[in-house]
Amino acid sequence: MSTTQETAQARTRTIMYREALNEALREEMRRDPKVFLMGEGVAQRGGSYKVTTGLLDEFGPKRVMDTPISEASFVGAGVGAAITGMRPVVEILFVDFAMLALDQIANQAAKFKFITGGKGKVPLVLRTQGGVGSGLAAQHSQSLEALFYHIPGLKLIMPSTPYDAKGLLKSAIREDDPVIFIEHKLLYMTTGEVPEEEYSIELGKADIKRRGTDVTIIAWSHMVLRALAAAEKLAEEGIEAEVFDPRSLVPLDKEMIIDSVKKTENVVIVQEAVRRGGIASDIASIIQAEAFDYLDGPIEILAGKNTPIPFNLNLEKACVPQEEDIIEAVRRMVSGT
Amino acid sequence: MSTTQETAQARTRTIMYREALNEALREEMRRDPKVFLMGEGVAQRGGSYKVTTGLLDEFGPKRVMDTPISEASFVGAGVGAAITGMRPVVEILFVDFAMLALDQIANQAAKFKFITGGKGKVPLVLRTQGGVGSGLAAQHSQSLEALFYHIPGLKLIMPSTPYDAKGLLKSAIREDDPVIFIEHKLLYMTTGEVPEEEYSIELGKADIKRRGTDVTIIAWSHMVLRALAAAEKLAEEGIEAEVFDPRSLVPLDKEMIIDSVKKTENVVIVQEAVRRGGIASDIASIIQAEAFDYLDGPIEILAGKNTPIPFNLNLEKACVPQEEDIIEAVRRMVSGT
Amino acid sequence: MAKYSKAMLAGLYKTLYTIRVFENSCIKLYRQGLIRGYFHPYLGQEAIATGVCAALEKDDYITSTHRGHGHCIAWGGDLKKMVAELLGKETGYCSGRGGSMHIADITAGNLGANGIVGGGIPLGLGAALGASIRGERRVAVTFASDGASNNGVFAESLNMAGAWNLPYILVIENNQYAVSTPIEEVTRVSDLYKRGPGYGVESVCVDGNDVLEVYQQAKEAVTLCRRGKGPVLLEAKTYRHMGHHVNDPGAYMPEETLAYYKSKDPVKIGRKYLLEMGKATEEEARDIEKAVEHEMEEAIEFAVTSPEPSLEEFLKEV
Amino acid sequence: MAKYSKAMLAGLYKTLYTIRVFENSCIKLYRQGLIRGYFHPYLGQEAIATGVCAALEKDDYITSTHRGHGHCIAWGGDLKKMVAELLGKETGYCSGRGGSMHIADITAGNLGANGIVGGGIPLGLGAALGASIRGERRVAVTFASDGASNNGVFAESLNMAGAWNLPYILVIENNQYAVSTPIEEVTRVSDLYKRGPGYGVESVCVDGNDVLEVYQQAKEAVTLCRRGKGPVLLEAKTYRHMGHHVNDPGAYMPEETLAYYKSKDPVKIGRKYLLEMGKATEEEARDIEKAVEHEMEEAIEFAVTSPEPSLEEFLKEV
């Protein structure tokens, strides 16, 4: 169990990731009338991945709104509403479609506070989901977090467990800066323990999902599950991997990363997104700058291939890191070959 | 003089960067009737930075077209025309506005060839310009190349000299994959030598703009000029810096980078774009992976601050690397302190 | 209504029936687990692709949607390559890289289905632009949806096509839903062709379940475009016969409305035209149907026995 | 035309004249090198900001454009903070971070100028949406341009405002050019208000040089919006008095057209209203003018003597 969860002494329940998100939305909407939701099918349909189920019934059509397929404008409307005192949670069905709204995200939401000399604020949450599913092909499978990561003014959260999903979404809604909150289509039905009581998780705090001494595996979103599975197998061989989940990519918990690296002296970063220009590269560049003398050898990045995602399932699988890839990379590194 | 230019034995003229671009367009349009231009003000006005001056007169309104402010659709129209046999050169006034067209760029242009199993092709050039000017503020000063760099299916060219600008634009127009061609607002009026004769430069070949043995300074676009100026000053102190200009970020000439690094064992990467998630991080991650044992110490990245660009000129200047920053970084590195 | 030859009506019916059989057969393959990913059936909308494509010539261009099988078939697509693509096989139109949402037949001028709602609109505009620059008389047709009409590229592209007098036909298949959201909830004027006049664009509305009405209006639109009087906005009203995708039960679709549109089944209407206007016999109609069913069986056989794409080859490419 | 009180007309004239003086003075500062970056003067369009803002109440919202000084002034902006911002000073509206294209006065409900053409449209939509959710009677006005009307967000947002009956007024200041490109070259119907009906949105066109006409129509639009009958699309026809920005000679603007619009100078028209309808004396008008000029001098003095933003502070923030 993760460090964060260890500190939580509460009674827990086992729920799905999508239920955890639903609870976060519901609790925040009850707490604060300024919170409202909009997106395609979030109201009547309760969301493509059932994250917003039941919220229309409880909060009514003024606070849970179905939009037309006008991504640029409904995201921008979220920004405008946020500037004027609301706390919108806007859903974009697939992160791929966020490209249609990128001007409003990067040029409006991200810039507004800065441009106004800190006088304006944009408490907007943009929920979306990414990653490979099974056979959804090139325009419905991307991992595009690196684009948001590079735009100053945005926060970027990618939870891997129901516990993190709920706690981080609640904090994201209370945050005064725009937050890009990226879920993963393969995580919605995964389960995990979540406290009975209310809680939230501070943005910018990483979580060690498994402690280890031989290697630090840094992974986020769905790749955390692969890393954990790999770590279990590696443990059978006597290799103790630390699985490090930043959870929050912006802000990034650099200090905790460096501490882990100093302890293990070996780093594998696992990223579903394509290798070229991904966040893994940036994390690697930080580690080599700040912990150069601790590294036993080069940081290894396991990442998606530099290609759009193919429809065919065999090809698709070859495009993103698998459990076995992680095991092999760690073995190579620890054995020093 | 750069290696590439050394090999060219031709008689040369000194022209401006924007004139070099203009010549490239004119020559390619004369050569191939499928080449046409569109963008805001490219026809009658001859372009905001005078790159397309005179082309309307020579080629007429069917091949040099002013568009409405409909970035998504005119970029998409470029993609559609390219798929069906044309070779459009589409201009987006500022790279900041490319955000409005990112769906057509990332989801259509970049994916098309792959999606069709290689049967379709998109010989589109998207010309735009980025970077800090003087006092153009947050929405007209960005360096956004990292976004395109991360999208498989796009090529990415950023020339720093008139010679490179002309030779690379000609190749970009002849290329069958979509090319993002990013100019820099502070380069348009810089001058350099360009051969009298026709020439082109292969995409994906780096150029060493200055030879040196003590440190490799990797820089592109406007930062090459700063790196060269810094290198001259450093030479007075006896430090010989190699100034390495990838010119083409995708494809990236990794081999030539690694060769240079193996020679100098010290690397400074200078990037105008914000530090977080920039291309410098990716290049650093490649170098540390492929030349770890050659590095004397960590790779240093000098980059833009993680902030939108402020309007005030003093603040603006503090946001991007200056000549003195490069000099200091190299000194620190070479002296080993 | 004009009178059409038996051959013409038989051709239309064959297309209508092929789309119907293709979708029904592939839904079965989907339920068997042979097809994965998203599958948006064209059932109920067959007359639109059929009527519009019949009005085009082979060197024209089309762009399609996420609900694109019908357009590909009406454009003369090869069922074998289509099924193979849906199965992710190397022999498919896109060598298994694309799947249902990306089927394209570039060399034939079908620029492809599209996973981005509205994504094909600028592509079609660009195809029309290219033809216009080259001085050809080709026309480009974009099939788009009611949902797409609310995306920015719709207005932008319609405006540009107008400003540049392009040979461009923008077809809105108004099936009245975007997934489960009714068009009336997301716009005040659900007659979407009414958006054309604001841009000075010739705009018409047709019964999208009546293949001859679609054909006639499309023909007129094509004629206008070839005369340099394009673009044209063509709205075709229709309704799906099932939910948004294969796994959507479509519970939000009122039973009476569904029953009404099923009573106006485009395939039945096409058959009726063949029998009544075309004076074909019941047997002749059945012959067409049998031929289609046979072709479909062969296509499935071909696809199922086709090889998977080579992983090694793929890894070499990327 | 209704009759207006002298006080009202004096107020309108004061605003018109302030914008005029502000722009002319700041152009001088620009030519002296004190202002950098882009500067798009509002000269010739003064009546639009003035008339529309006069129809609003202080808790309403506005969003502005890259040509935004006039909106900020008409909204009651502080000239001192404005000039200071143009000079990049710490005392400016945005502490010198924004400059001309980003001047905003958030607490007062001016959500700011915008460097992205059309960028403010969805922001205004969202302000209206928020007000509607909270059940307030506030209205949001977006000032937009003819160029912005061809960007996707225009149609998307207009449609959403209609579907949701939002208290939203979308003002198009049709000055007939996007930089040097005439509106007729990029659209077939250059009466841009004609795009509204396709979306079921109440749409009107006014003479953008006549402050009372603008005011009256804006007032009606506001009334509709407050009654829950919004949105409204309001096109105001106008023309710039010079090129696109300070350094654009505007050679493409035909002399006769420019002369015609200068003969309909919005500031002169406003003065005439004050004198004729308001029965003010020449001296009273001059008093207004002198007061404005004095205020402007003070603003410049304030801005010039204001401190630069602290570099250390800034570096701590980022």
Ligand SMILES: Cc1ncc(C[n+]2csc(CCOP(=O)(O)OP(=O)(O)O)c2C)c(N)n1
């Ligand atoms: C830009 C974009 N936004 C959202 C989606 C997700 N999506 C896929 S189909 C669909 C509904 C489309 O409705 P409509 O456009 O009317 O086409 P129909 O399915 O009715 O044929 C949505 C929202 C998408 N594919 N692209």
Ligand SMILES: Cc1ncc(C[n+]2csc(CCOP(=O)(O)OP(=O)(O)O)c2C)c(N)n1
């Ligand atoms: C999205 C976008 N595209 C292009 C530009 C560059 N640009 C700045 S002003 C301008 C012309 C604007 O014309 P219009 O919208 O009519 O406004 P006006 O200048 O006439 O007030 C252009 C193209 C921009 N700022 N934003």
Ligand SMILES: [Mg+2]
């Ligand atoms: Mg629909």
Ligand SMILES: [Mg+2]
């Ligand atoms: Mg204009």
